[in-house]
Amino acid sequence: MATSKTLGESLRQHGVSRRGFLKFCAATASMMALPPSMAPAIAQALEKARRPSVIWLSFQECTGCTESLTRSFSPTVENLIFDVISLDYHHTLQAAAGDAAEHAREQAMNSNAGEYLVVVDGSLPGPKANPGYSTIAGISNYDMLMDTIDGAAAVVAVGTCAAFGGLPKADPNPTGAVSVQDLVKDKPVINVSGCPPVPMVITGVLAQFLTFGTIPELDEYGRPRAFFGQSIHDRCYRRPFYDKGKFAESFDDEGAKAGWCLYRLGCKGPMTYNACATMKWNGGASWPVEAGYPCLGCSEPDFWDAGGFYKALSVPTGSPGDVLLTAGAVGAAVGVGAGLMSRNQGKQAAKHHDKVTADQLEEKL
């Protein structure tokens, strides 16, 4: 059922006009982080593209990645792509379960051997770990992954768990969790990290494979450069305040209200590579920094173990030294001040609903 029609034909069958198709291509270019001048090339490629079969495996995960994808505003360009790609197996989204579901997976593998795309969300117990920590239909995650990727064209690891181990792998890693790239060595692995990833980034990567049949250019962590090529910090609209040394020191001070940089409140933007600052969340409505909350660094390896969310990065990167010196000095002074505030005072503050500093918040966690 998968590869019979081209995408262009399917879209027209869905009642999409040529102008609609142009719009689709414009939005797809935007979604793939390609310049709008690429829209005609996308249109051409899409006219000819065959529908690839996609097998989606969910291992040790919270379903946040699938939620991110399916809760993206609908019906959208992304959904259209999913209507026309053939999602042959997805634990969470399919109606079938157990043997019937596994049968669908095997059938998709056999009839599309060498061509299908495997999408994985979640990490999995490694070959030396107890396989009983995570099984599906009595099959260990490890066996299922190795069996499924055998005839795959490529593997897309969606979310920080699949890409880098994520929460399951966080210290002390009770289930012996590993990432997909730890196990898959003989197929291209594309890491789409994030906890969860921006939905448009997930679909953008899938759309690129669907459109051009190629693996995008990847960074040293196996992430597509088009989306992960620049740091949050480099694309952050609050960057001018960082450069001027204007920092919010608590979540409700005047600086926070004026929209100053959140570096002192623990923003991990300078070491985090992701597309949030431009693609944003909830259909482009906003993103954490715009909502006044520091970036947690969720698309980076081992971010759960990378220190407190509200602790300022100790070694700031990519900024003029003199500004940083000032920032550091101010930071140290504030740190001491906050430290001097007694626990008792903190409790009283809580009772009266007074201001709480980032350091106090950190202390409570």
Add this chain to the structure above:
Amino acid sequence: MAQLANIPIRIEQPEAEPQQFGNALPILNEIRHALARFAESAEPTRIDLAAMPFGPGDEEHLMALLGRGEVEATIDALGPTRVWETRFPGVWVLDYANVEGERIALQIEVDEIPQMLRTQRADITDSLTALDAALASATAADPAAESRH
């Protein structure tokens, strides 16, 4: 619930200038370059505003600077696309929305007329066939048509 009233609420002055993060002017410069290029070599340009690190207020500021010109159109395909020429002729804004009215892309196009507004050749061919069919059935249904032959 009495305490709810104690939460301080600050109301922004409605006439106050919207907050700005200084990211509108660089785009305006980029548009200027594109316009100069078009004036010289008729080379159109499209700029994807989704790729810009806009803060709150930046987009409004850019749109206010660009203003509105004489032409405005809506294309109804996969949801509405609103198109308007800015007060700088040749600089167009395309605001693409899905069927639920949510924005899926926002672009600036520097051209005589945006690509989306042009009728595509293939559509004109299809249109000819459709018009022929309409003409044939209208002629068949028209009793007066016979005498005109």
